[in-house]
Amino acid sequence: xxxxxxxxxxxxxxxxxxxxxxxxxxxxxxxxxxxxxxxxxxxxxxxxxxxxxxxxxxxxxxxxxxxxxxxxxxxxxxxxxxxxxxxxx
Numbered sequence: 001x002x003x004x005x006x007x008x009x010x011x012x013x014x015x016x017x018x019x020x021x022x023x024x025x026x027x028x029x030x031x032x033x034x035x036x037x038x039x040x041x042x043x044x045x046x047x048x049x050x051x052x053x054x055x056x057x058x059x060x061x062x063x064x065x066x067x068x069x070x071x072x073x074x075x076x077x078x079x080x081x082x083x084x085x086x087x088x089x
Contacts, residue, residue, distance in 0.1 A: 009061040020050040
């Protein structure tokens with residue numbers, strides 16, 4: 001059975017957030033182990049980037065849901081634009 005675009009997007013968001021949670025857990029372990037500041041900051045930067053990507057995915061999903069576009073070609077173009085948006089910061 002094929003998944004809908006919404007189901008695929010929700011899976012991507014959930015996966016991204018779980019990855020972020022794992023990275024944040026790693027930061028907490030690093031703090032408990034008294035790791036150097038630069039290492040902690042590097043991991044925190046990774047957490048921030050991951051959360052930013054999750055936010056972009058949520059926004060993209062919302063745009064897709066609320067778009068009144070029904071033309072298949074236009075939907076493809078919208079999807080390409082959203083994919084480009086997610087690749088940029």
